[in-house]
Amino acid sequence: MDVETVTERAGPREFSPKDDMPEEYRKAATRMIQFHANSEIMGAYLERPFIRQAPSLDRKLAFSAKVQDEIGHGQLLYRAAESLGIKTREEMLRELEEGKGKFLNCFHYPMDSYVETPMIAFFVDGAAMRRQATLKSTSWEPYAHAMDKVCFEEGFHVKHGEDILRELMTGSRKEQEMTQEAFDEWWPRIIQFFGPTDEQSTHHGFAAEVGLKQMSNDQLRNAFLNAYIPKARKYGLEIPDYPRIEKRDDGTYEVREDDLDWDEFFKIAKNDYEPGVGQIDGRKAAQDAVEWVRDVLDDYEQTARGQPAAAD
Ligand SMILES: [Fe+2]
Numbered sequence: 001m002d003v004e005t006v007t008e009r010a011g012p013r014e015f016s017p018k019d020d021m022p023e024e025y026r027k028a029a030t031r032m033i034q035f036h037a038n039s040e041i042m043g044a045y046l047e048r049p050f051i052r053q054a055p056s057l058d059r060k061l062a063f064s065a066k067v068q069d070e071i072g073h074g075q076l077l078y079r080a081a082e083s084l085g086i087k088t089r090e091e092m093l094r095e096l097e098e099g100k101g102k103f104l105n106c107f108h109y110p111m112d113s114y115v116e117t118p119m120i121a122f123f124v125d126g127a128a129m130r131r132q133a134t135l136k137s138t139s140w141e142p143y144a145h146a147m148d149k150v151c152f153e154e155g156f157h158v159k160h161g162e163d164i165l166r167e168l169m170t171g172s173r174k175e176q177e178m179t180q181e182a183f184d185e186w187w188p189r190i191i192q193f194f195g196p197t198d199e200q201s202t203h204h205g206f207a208a209e210v211g212l213k214q215m216s217n218d219q220l221r222n223a224f225l226n227a228y229i230p231k232a233r234k235y236g237l238e239i240p241d242y243p244r245i246e247k248r249d250d251g252t253y254e255v256r257e258d259d260l261d262w263d264e265f266f267k268i269a270k271n272d273y274e275p276g277v278g279q280i281d282g283r284k285a286a287q288d289a290v291e292w293v294r295d296v297l298d299d300y301e302q303t304a305r306g307q308p309a310a311a312d
């Protein structure tokens with residue numbers, strides 16, 4: 001199939017591995033899904049310490065379940081990316097380990113305190129939900145199919161994050177102040193989650209034409225702000241003065257791009273931001289630590305010839 005035909009036919013869940021897709025499409029879809037899969041894994045590593053650090057057994061259990069969900073999302077997505085025939089799951093995991101795999105800006109920042117956890121679980125997962133809901137109708141069927149399960153579980157994650165936020169913002173004055181401080185710090189990063197405005201976005205054009213992306217950065221950011229500014233205020237959070245955000249007459253928002261640190265953003269995009277490098281190294285250490293499990297599974301697979309592998 002040539003790109004012209006793909007563009008003409010592009011629609012929700014239109015293409016699958018039985019179609020002969022052009023390389024340009026397969027590469028664009030791989031880049032998008034691999035980025036998504038990497039982000040699931042790196043997000044899970046950021047939250048993992050809170051399985052221990054959360055203040056009650058219920059919260060620990062919830063973090064444990066959430067981290068497992070996120071790792072599962074990563075696995076589903078590597079499989080969906082693999083089905084494009086460009087890279088194997090092992091190659092993508094290797095790239096992540098070596099610091100070549102790209103992932104979401106928010107997951108390059110360390111998360112040190114429990115009061116920061118709703119910044120990820122409520123706001124970042126809420127932002128991710130916006131994007132992922134549209135991906136249920138992406139043109140690569142295995143990706144859309146993975147989104148059915150991912151979105152179902154993300155709904156729980158957002159509720160879990162919202163409940164922690166509610167608890168903190170109805171807690172002691174100190175808890176409220178600390179949560180507001182965390183929000184002030186994370187808010188600009190969350191706005192940058194959606195990337196630069198459409199004029200500056202490099203990959204949107206082709207991905208939209210072939211039906212991989214359904215909404216632009218600007219549309220998604222607007223939908224998020226419309227939903228989450230009122231939610232933040234409902235729990236008593238004050239929206240920071242910067243970046244300046246103005247509501248237009250048509251109900252959409254204008255974010256002053258110059259108020260955001262794009263140098264930092266693009267440094268992150270290249271995996272060059274120092275704290276993010278720490279996250280990547282942490283991921284590599286975790287990967288190395290379980291290398292023996294992979295070896296055992298490989299051995300098992302070879303000895304149990306013809307039997308399905310345990311890892312699948
Ligand atoms: Fe997820």
Ligand SMILES: [Fe+2]
Nearest residue numbers: 070125154157
């Ligand atoms: Fe999540």
